[in-house]
Amino acid sequence: MRLRAPCTPTPRAWTVELRSHTSGLLLACRQCRHDNNSTVAATSARSAALTHLARHAHQDTLPPHLRTCQCHERGCRWHRPHRGCAGTIRLLLACERGGRVWRLADTCTACAAATAHAAVVPDTALLTPRPALAGPRRRRQPSEPDARIRVREMLSYLAAALPDGTSPATRLIALQCALRISTSLRVSLPRGLLRSLRLGADPRPWQELEQARWLRRTPERADDEVAAVLLDAVVLGQAPARRDRRHAADWALRASSPSRVGALGPLPQLMSVYLTAHSRPETGQGLIEADRTAYECGIQPAELPPVLEQLAAAGLLNAWRITADTEDLRWILQLL
Numbered sequence: 353m354r355l356r357a358p359c360t361p362t363p364r365a366w367t368v369e370l371r372s373h374t375s376g377l378l379l380a381c382r383q384c385r386h387d388n389n390s391t392v393a394a395t396s397a398r399s400a401a402l403t404h405l406a407r408h409a410h411q412d413t414l415p416p417h418l419r420t421c422q423c424h425e426r427g428c429r430w431h432r433p434h435r436g437c438a439g440t441i442r443l444l445l446a447c448e449r450g451g452r453v454w455r456l457a458d459t460c461t462a463c464a465a466a467t468a469h470a471a472v473v474p475d476t477a478l479l480t481p482r483p484a485l486a487g488p489r490r491r492r493q494p495s496e497p498d499a500r501i502r503v504r505e506m507l508s509y510l511a512a513a514l515p516d517g518t519s520p521a522t523r524l525i526a527l528q529c530a531l532r533i534s535t536s537l538r539v540s541l542p543r544g545l546l547r548s549l550r551l552g553a554d555p556r557p558w559q560e561l562e563q564a565r566w567l568r569r570t571p572e573r574a575d576d577e578v579a580a581v582l583l584d585a586v587v588l589g590q591a592p593a594r595r596d597r598r599h600a601a602d603w604a605l606r607a608s609s610p611s612r613v614g615a616l617g618p619l620p621q622l623m624s625v626y627l628t629a630h631s632r633p634e635t636g637q638g639l640i641e642a643d644r645t646a647y648e649c650g651i652q653p654a655e656l657p658p659v660l661e662q663l664a665a666a667g668l669l670n671a672w673r674i675t676a677d678t679e680d681l682r683w684i685l686q687l688l
């Protein structure tokens with residue numbers, strides 16, 4: 353009997369480059385043939401690049417045990433040195449050269465954490481094997497730690513997927529949409545929910561998301577909701593159980609503290625969700641690089657101190673400081 357040579361698994365790393373072209377930007381994929389290259393308008397280039405990468409990730413699936421750290425396979429050239437690969441393999445979306453190069457690759461936790469301008473693609477659905485359907489199905493209660501992690505990852509992912517300069521109001525709405533999408537990629541946000549975020553009557557965040565080609569509004573089925581279909585193919589392919597996501601969306605709504613900081617505007621609300629999601633639930637303490645906090649909330653590092661002061665004045669933060677040498681942001685939330 354002749355043994356067949358083992359087939360090499362498809363390397364799960366794809367890179368798209370956006371090059372200047374007379375009629376917009378040329379989307380060049382390093383894995384596709386040249387004749388697949390196409391030109392796109394500058395405003396939709398990011399979304400076109402992500403859609404293209406997502407298509408590769410969906411086509412070249414591998415069982416979890418065959419997925420390896422593609423960063424390691426290429427000599428860990430994508431990040432500063434660290435002690436070696438460790439942790440779960442997940443999809444990492446990374447951006448280089450100021451948004452001209454986008455890469456989606458299976459990456460271990462250690463390499464992901466060391467990579468600049470990168471976000472782990474939220475969730476788990478493609479990685480966690482479903483429990484066997486033996487015996488009666490029990491309804492699992494989504495837990496609060498899960499909600500925190502999901503919100504944290506989604507904020508990080510949205511920082512990569514939405515254009516720089518996307519407003520805090522738009523990020524709050526994008527977070528709710530991404531966590532509440534149905535399996536048919538649709539979402540409808542009740543106007544009551546938008547009012548509680550104090551974003552009820554403002555069409556601008558929706559327009560901003562449409563311009564970024566991140567979603568498209570659809571005719572409402574009822575007067576008291578805004579309906580849309582999400583166009584972000586990366587997030588869709590990775591969505592975890594809907595019940596878990598909705599739980600995380602409700603948690604994010606509460607963590608935005610509309611009753612305490614809503615009157616101050618969307619940025620303090622977004623910061624409130626961000627800091628709560630990155631705090632230890634028992635102590636309210638948190639620590640993260642100041643630069644990363646600013647980037648993931650869509651602001652400049654210099655804009656951090658005034659908004660943190662606002663949160664302290666509103667009684668949401670007990671204390672905060674940015675350490676001069678490491679530029680780490682440390683804070684303590686006022687626990688309710």
Ligand SMILES: [Zn+2]
Pocket residue numbers: 381382383384404408
């Ligand atoms: Zn391609």
Ligand SMILES: [Zn+2]
Pocket residue numbers: 423424427428429430431463
């Ligand atoms: Zn690496």
Ligand SMILES: [Zn+2]
Pocket residue numbers: 421423424436437438459460461462463464
């Ligand atoms: Zn690695």
